[in-house]
Amino acid sequence: MEKPADTHFPIHDLLSRRWSPRAFAERPVEPEKIQRVLEAARWAASCFNEQPWVFIIATADQPAEHSKLLSCLVEGNQVWAKRAPLLMITVAKQHFDHNDQPNRHAFHDVGLAVGNLVVQATAMGLVVHQMAGILPEAIREIFSLPSGYDPVTGLAIGYPGDLNSLPEEIREREQAPRSRKALQEFVFAKTWGQNPEFL
Numbered sequence: 001m002e003k004p005a006d007t008h009f010p011i012h013d014l015l016s017r018r019w020s021p022r023a024f025a026e027r028p029v030e031p032e033k034i035q036r037v038l039e040a041a042r043w044a045a046s047c048f049n050e051q052p053w054v055f056i057i058a059t060a061d062q063p064a065e066h067s068k069l070l071s072c073l074v075e076g077n078q079v080w081a082k083r084a085p086l087l088m089i090t091v092a093k094q095h096f097d098h099n100d101q102p103n104r105h106a107f108h109d110v111g112l113a114v115g116n117l118v119v120q121a122t123a124m125g126l127v128v129h130q131m132a133g134i135l136p137e138a139i140r141e142i143f144s145l146p147s148g149y150d151p152v153t154g155l156a157i158g159y160p161g162d163l164n165s166l167p168e169e170i171r172e173r174e175q176a177p178r179s180r181k182a183l184q185e186f187v188f189a190k191t192w193g194q195n196p197e198f199l
């Protein structure tokens with residue numbers, strides 16, 4: 001199933017094709033592709049080049065590790081994410097290495113790294129579903145996070161799967177049309193609330 005974005009202006013094919021499915025094929029993600037999505041994350045920009053991201057990963061070919069990571073997701077996400085052959089938790093380092101001051105942009109930079117990962121994954125035929133529905137305290141404990149590191153998101157990654165593998169309620173959500181705010185709602189010029197002339 002594909003759900004390309006209905007864009008008002010043309011954008012890159014990789015961006016319009018990307019979406020967040022919940023159905024995954026049983027096919028594992030090849031180690032070479034796991035390396036490549038993480039390498040894409042590695043080359044993201046970051047504040048002071050501090051690279052405050054950490055990725056904790058588990059694959060379905062190691063069932064105990066996969067279950068361990070799955071248990072760090074909220075129930076509503078576990079229902080479908082359990083079929084994703086590759087699971088990740090992203091973590092942000094909250095203080096700069098260079099001066100130990102709080103890094104106000106740590107979550108932003110983790111998001112940029114994930115953005116890179118998602119684009120690379122899309123280019124290789126993979127799908128990624130990001131999740132805020134994680135259990136931060138469980139993650140801290142299960143993976144022995146040092147102090148100063150905060151869990152950010154979960155990622156379910158794999159090849160697109162059959163819609164019929166999903167429970168009915170989720171299947172309906174999966175087929176719902178994708179929507180976005182209009183550019184006029186969030187692009188301002190000169191003052192808050194005023195759109196630039198070209199919009």
Ligand SMILES: Cc1cc2nc3c(=O)[nH]c(=O)nc-3n(C[C@H](O)[C@H](O)[C@H](O)COP(=O)(O)O)c2cc1C
Nearest residue numbers: 018019020021076077129130131132133134153178
């Ligand atoms: C940071 C973040 C957290 C999200 N959390 C969840 C989640 O916990 N469960 C879920 O099913 N989808 C989650 N999503 C997916 C969004 O609902 C989805 O990206 C949004 O509806 C837009 O759909 P699209 O990605 O298909 O364009 C999350 C996405 C992001 C970026």
